[in-house]
Amino acid sequence: MSTHTEVISPGGGTASSAVGAHTNAVHNILTIGKRELAAYFSSPLAYVFIVIFLLLSGFFTFNVGGFFERGEASLAAFFVWHPWLYLFLVPAVGMRLWSEERRLGTIELLLTMPVTAWQTIVGKFAASWLFLGIALALTFPLVFTVNHLGDPDLGMVFCGYLGSLLMAGAYLAVSCFTSAMTRSQVVSFIVSVVICLFLILAGWPPVTKELGWAPAWMLDLVSSFSVMPHFESFQRGVIDSRDLAFFLSVIAFSLFTTGVIIRSHRAG
């Protein structure tokens, strides 16, 4: 009790030394993240999402991707669909992150607590990303299957999963940002699907052809936004620092923008 009153008494700010502030930040992020993760699993969303994700990835891998017909011990037929699966599923997970807080008014509670805006942003993002990671990890029977049928390159499988997780994180950060813009989850969903679609298609010939009039540097700029080449190099089993940097900077930039939006119109 004594430490508590010491912390809250005015002028007792000495209690928060640099180390104390640091552990405090971690504690706040964990608290917010834990709540967010619990929120997923206390609603049907988590279970619906996981079931649909597993069903769809199974369907595409075996029925469309021709997993068995390929005659190779790899998960290529599985990973190749991920950019498209995530296009709809990830915004569905991320759309509620801030829209819901705004709609319920709990954003007012959260941001008047002694936590910083970035702690809440990181906590919420990390929780949703972890949730996507859990869904992705539940595809583990595929790894056993392919391991049973042949002799896959496990390093390549690992890289595939890592790339997939990073791509999910990038999409999620974009959804987080669109979610902060509006109290309507539907608007948030649609806008983030469009942005993610752009991230997929940016380097695609029909898109670059459309920009034929543009100078080469601009074409390069647009196509460099595409997630596809980065994701593909992970699928080939390569962890390139440039690919890592790409995904991490999309995440960092989107979260930073989220922060700017949250700070600028909190009252809305």
Place this chain on the structure above:
Amino acid sequence: MIKVDNLVKAFGPKLAVNGVSFTVERGEVLGFLGPNGAGKSTTMRMITGFIPPTAGQVTVGGFDILEKPIPAKRLIGYLPENAPAYADMTVYGFLNFAAELRGLRGEEKRQAVHRAVDMCFLEAVIHQSVDTLSKGYRHRTCFAQSVLHNPPILIMDEPTDGLDPNQKHEVRTLIRRMGEKKAIVFSTHILEEVDAACTRAIIIDRGQIVANGTPRELRQRSEYAGAVAVRVQGVAGSVVTQKLRELSTVRRSAVVSEEAGSVVVRAFPQPNPRNGELEHSVYDLAVREHWRLLELRTEEGRLDEVFRSITLPDTARGNKEVAS
């Protein structure tokens, strides 16, 4: 504890809050009154650091809310308008979450949650999820969240909104009791709450403070303040009114009600009356005229009337009671 200095908030071209200044010390309960849209919630949101002011400064316990938000926010317990709470959490989970963010751990946290649950009578619903709660319980859950860490400063936006009369009474009693040791600001539309719980009240209208004083001082701004009402039996109202008006101490008088056998007439004092002057002269008159006096009462003034006369546009004033 709270110092608000020349606070301004503009939403586009509209000034929601326009130059509001006041201070609240420990031991004070400040009632924040005003019509809807007067800027009460906006002011509270700026004090709690939820929205930044366009201009002006808020200092909480010596910390500037913009420059040192974290230590300032530690001192504050806040009940936002409409008492938001996470719908998917249980009451217990929600309070624990709030306690964690308030930096409470372990045994300390357990005790704090327990105390808040006791204080707000939430025992019966503690394991229920928030979206299954009635409005009153949900409100109290959010209330519990605001007092959890025993903050020296409490900001409450309509703390009795949506409660039944018993709960309203409980909350007012609680506010008054906590106000002895804390600095409290709460907004309300219910004027009787000002009397029931406040040591001071501010009336805010169209973003500006239009009155600031103790409930008693505010009441004295009423035209009824200091008026004397008499209930007399067996005499016609017009006669009583006429006789009263002839007194030098009476500016004007009016019949309030006339029922079978008894009449209530109100006499308004001259400007700046001496203490007791009006009462004495009215009593003497009643004795002289052999009126059967059933009641003689000095009015303290009415807050609702003060509120209305201050916050209504000029044209809408004064059509409530037409004096004779």
